[in-house]
Amino acid sequence: MKSAVVLLPGLNRDRDMIAALTKVSGKPPITLWESDTTIPDVDLIVIPGGFSYGDYLRCGAIGARMPVMRAVAEKAKRGVLVMGVCNGFQILVEAGLLPGALMRNASLRFVCRKVKLEIANANTAFTRNYAPGQVIDCPVAHHDGNYFAGPETLARLEGEGQIVFRYAAGTNPNGSVNDIAGIISADGNVLGLMPHPENLIEAAHGGMDGRPLFEGLVGKAA
Amino acid sequence: MIGARVTVTLKNGVLDPQGKAIEHALSGLGFDGIGSVRQGKVFDVELEGSDKAKAEAELKAMCEKLLANTVIEDYAIVLI
Numbered sequence: 001m002k003s004a005v006v007l008l009p010g011l012n013r014d015r016d017m018i019a020a021l022t023k024v025s026g027k028p029p030i031t032l033w034e035s036d037t038t039i040p041d042v043d044l045i046v047i048p049g050g051f052s053y054g055d056y057l058r059c060g061a062i063g064a065r066m067p068v069m070r071a072v073a074e075k076a077k078r079g080v081l082v083m084g085v086c087n088g089f090q091i092l093v094e095a096g097l098l099p100g101a102l103m104r105n106a107s108l109r110f111v112c113r114k115v116k117l118e119i120a121n122a123n124t125a126f127t128r129n130y131a132p133g134q135v136i137d138c139p140v141a142h143h144d145g146n147y148f149a150g151p152e153t154l155a156r157l158e159g160e161g162q163i164v165f166r167y168a169a170g171t172n173p174n175g176s177v178n179d180i181a182g183i184i185s186a187d188g189n190v191l192g193l194m195p196h197p198e199n200l201i202e203a204a205h206g207g208m209d210g211r212p213l214f215e216g217l218v219g220k221a222a
Numbered sequence: 223m224i225g226a227r228v229t230v231t232l233k234n235g236v237l238d239p240q241g242k243a244i245e246h247a248l249s250g251l252g253f254d255g256i257g258s259v260r261q262g263k264v265f266d267v268e269l270e271g272s273d274k275a276k277a278e279a280e281l282k283a284m285c286e287k288l289l290a291n292t293v294i295e296d297y298a299i300v301l302i
Contacts, residue, residue: 058291065288094291101293106239148236148294175239 001218003029003044006072008063011050011087013196020198021046024214034066039075044217047072049086049141049196059102059144060090069095081125081217082190086142089182089192098183098192099157100149105142106175112141116168117181117195121161124184126191129212129219135168136209138195140181145194147176147183157183165193224269224277225302230290231262265289274301 003021007014014031022028029046032039039045053062063069069091076082076097084092092098105111114137122132130136149157154177157163165182172179174194182193197210232238238260245259267284269277278299285297 057288061288061291099293101291103236103294104239106237108239108243146239150293175237 001025001044002027002040002042003046004032004039004042005029006032006045006047006068006088008034008050008052008066008068008091010052010054011048013049013086013198016196017046017048017085017198020201020210020214023201024211025218032068032071034063034068036068037071039068039071042075042080044081044083045072045075047082047084047088047091048198049088052087052091055087055144058090058094060087060092060094063087063091064094064096073097076185076190079187079189083126084190084192085196085198086140086145086194089194090144092190092192097190098185099153100147100183102144102194103146103148104144105146105173107173110141110143111145111173112139113173114139115171115173115181115195118166118168119164120166121164121184123161124164124188124191126184126213126216127164129216137200137207138197138209139199140173140195142174142194145174145176147174147180147194149177154178160186162186164191165195224272224274226267226269226277226281227300227302228265228267228281228285228289229262229298229300230265230285230295231260231297233294233296236294277301 090102117136117138119130119134122130164184166179167181184191197213200207200210241260281299290297
């Protein structure tokens with residue numbers, strides 16, 4: 001699997017993501033910079049977490065308007081897999097590649113802890129190595145993960161199986177509507193999620209529940 | 223030069239936890255009878271030229287493309 005990781009000033013989970021991709025796929029991803037306007041042939045583009053552009057204006061708002069994101073949107077249109085984690089999810093939403101918005105946590109607190117995630121749709125390129133309804137551990141670390149969408153968008157997401165990850169009963173850390181932790185595009189190739197699967201891929205992390213996501217991607221594109 | 227003030231606020235019906243926290247703090251300071259507090263953002267923008275209609279159209283585009291997230295926010299433009 002050939003992958004690329006988007007780097008923007010202020011992102012800080014890029015090294016974790018690069019380590020996870022390298023470990024599971026055996027090949028280090030290429031990296032892209034904010035000003036890149038073309039992206040080489042890859043199977044997967046990942047936007048990692050962090051605080052791009054200091055979270056100025058709104059989380060992800062500035063990053064979403066950088067030249068590299070126009071190139072990512074082009075690739076997404078052509079079916080290339082795109083995954084945004086945490087700030088990467090916020091960027092995808094701000095770029096209009098995924099619907100809805102991510103607002104300040106209802107508690108107003110930064111949350112950094114392990115939550116339980118339910119695999120709400122195991123029939124995606126990203127979750128095919130999980131069982132439907134499976135509950136996994138996954139860490140979250142964010143201040144603005146409170147997913148919001150209007151009633152029509154929400155009904156569409158629910159109806160079309162576009163909700164891929166939900167915080168399992170009682171662990172919603174941010175007030176997200178319908179316990180939404182991650183969603184996928186209508187075409188099934190753009191995924192955004194707040195939790196960090198890249199931080200649970202080897203025993204030393206205290207668990208490996210994030211690893212099947214990466215292994216599924218490797219299998220898919222191999 | 224044309225000066226403009228753009229105000230961005232959360233749409234009605236969108237929960238504003240920051241506004242709620244401010245409301246709570248104000249009550250704690252003894253300000254009674256607060257109906258509600260909603261937090262927003264203000265942008266003061268200076269534009270070159272003197273064509274007000276053009277400035278307004280440009281500011282609207284700026285709001286749609288960057289200054290506001292129209293999924294959750296409304297905006298208002300006032301030329302000064």
